[in-house]
Amino acid sequence: MDGPPSYETVGRLSRYRRLLTRRVETGSEGVYSHELAAVAGVSAAQVRRDMMAVGANGSPTRGYNVEKLVECLSVELDDPEGSRAALVGVGNLGRAMLSFFQGRRPKLSIVAAFDREPYKVGRVVCGCRCYSMDEMSQVVIDKKITVGIIAVPSSAAQAVASELEDAGVRGILNFAPVALRISPETFSEDIDMTMALERVAYFAGRNS
Amino acid sequence: MDGPPSYETVGRLSRYRRLLTRRVETGSEGVYSHELAAVAGVSAAQVRRDMMAVGANGSPTRGYNVEKLVECLSVELDDPEGSRAALVGVGNLGRAMLSFFQGRRPKLSIVAAFDREPYKVGRVVCGCRCYSMDEMSQVVIDKKITVGIIAVPSSAAQAVASELEDAGVRGILNFAPVALRISPETFSEDIDMTMALERVAYFAGRNS
DNA sequence: TTCACGCTGTGAATTCATACACAGCCTATC
DNA sequence: GATAGGCTGTGTATGAATTCACAGCGTGAA
Secondary structure (H helix, E strand, O other): OOOOOHHHHHHHHHHHHHHHHHHHHHOOOOEHHHHHHHHHOOHHHHHHHHHHOOOOEEEOOOOEEHHHHHHHHHHHOOOOOOEEEEEOOOOOOHHHHHHHOOEEEEEEEEEEEEOOOOOOOEEOOOOEEEEEHHHHHHHHHHHOEEEEEEEEOHHHHHHHHHHHOOOOOOOEEEOOOOOOOOOOOOOOOOHHHHHHHHHHHHHHHOOO | OOOOOOOHHHHHHHHHHHHHHHHHHOOOEEEEEHHHHHHHHHOOOHHHHHHHHHHOOOOOOEEEEHHHHHHHHHHHHHOOOOEEEEEEEEOOOHHHHHHOOOOOEOOOEEEEEEEEEOOOOOOOOOOEEEEEEEHHHHHHHHOOOOOOEEEEOOHHHHHHHHHHHHHOOOEEEEEOOOOOOOOEEEEEEEEOHHHHHHHHHHHHHHHO
C-alpha cells in the first residue's frame, strides 16, 4: 500500500492536521496513534496506516512528535506555492464557506467570489471581494485560481463548471445536486446535502 | 446481495428519485438503466443493482416505468408516517439547509430551528420557526422529531448532539468538524466542508 | 415464423478500504 | 544486565462496493 495517499486518506490527513493544530497550542509534545484515533473518530490501526502514507514515523515510547507531524502533513497536503480558490454563488451556502475559511490556512484561501446579483458585485463579503459573473474567466486566470466552489442553483452549475475548467481550474467542489460533465483531468467532489439529509432520515427510522 | 439497501445505495436512491421527479414532468414514460446512469453520474450496472435492492423491475424493451419507479423509491425511502427534522444553529449554513428544503418533500421536513442568539428566537426564518436553545428538548419531544441537523460551532456540537439524543433523535447530520460521541443506536453522518475543500485542492494540484 | 438486437437481472471477479494480529523495538524498572 | 510492558510498523485477512460478463427474454424486422 505505497504510492500516493488515496482519496479517503487525504480527507483524514486534513482532519488530523486540524486536530493536531489545536493540540500544539496546548503544548503537548507527543501523541499516540490511539489518542489521535479517539479524537478523529477512527481506529488506531487506521491512524498508523495513514502515518505510513505520509512517511511520518513515531517512537514506541513517545508516540508521534506533534510538531513534526503537523509539518509532515502540511508538506503532503499543501501545494508549496499555495492554492487559490474561487467561490461561485454568494448565497447562504457561499457565505458559510467563506466564513469557515476566514484565513484559516496560509496555503489555501478563497481569493474571489462571483455572483449574478448586481447588488452583491463590488462588495466585500466575509473578507472576500465579490465580482460579476462576466469577470469570472479573467479573474480566475489573473489570480491563478486552481480550485472552484460551485454554490449556485443546479440549473447554472454545468455552465459554471465548464467556464471554470476552461479558465484553468483543476478541482471543483460542487454543491449543486447534478452530475457535472467535466474532463477526467479535473478532479471534482460533490456534496449533496439533500441526499445526506434523506439518508440520515432513512437510517434514523430504521434504528428506532 | 439481498437485505436492506446499504449506506451508499440509499444515497443514490435519493438522487435517482430527484432526477426522476424532474423527468416525470417532461412526460417520458420509460427510462433505461444507462440513461439514468448518465444523469446520475454512475454506471449502468450500478443502477440495475440499485433497482434490485428496491425490488423494482424493468422490461428489456421499455426500461423502467418512471412513475412506478418513483413510487417504489418513495416506499423505500420515506417513513410512512413522515420524518421531522430539527435544525440547530441558524447561521449561514443553517439558512442554506432551510432554503434547500422549502417544502420539497412531503414526507421529510424541517419543522423547528434553534439558535442561541436572542434576536433570532421567535422569528420565522425561511418558513421555519426559530426557538431558543432552552426549548430544544421539549420541542423535539412534542413534535416527535427524529432527525437533527447540527450547524453550530464545533465547541457546542457535542452538547447539542447529546441533548438531541436524549430527547429521542435517532439520526444526526453533523456539519461540525468534530467526532461526536453518540450511542451506536443513533445514526450519524458528518459533512466536513473544510476537509472537502482541502481534498479538492490536493487533487487539483496533483492533476495539473 | 425465424432471427437478430438490446436491455434486464445476476453470479462471479475485482478493487478498494478497513481491521486484525503480531514481530520488533525502545524504555523503564528491578 | 535482564525483564516486562506498550507502542509502532506492517503482512494478512476480512468485508464492502463496484464492475464485469453473460444468460434470458421480449420485440420488431425480414
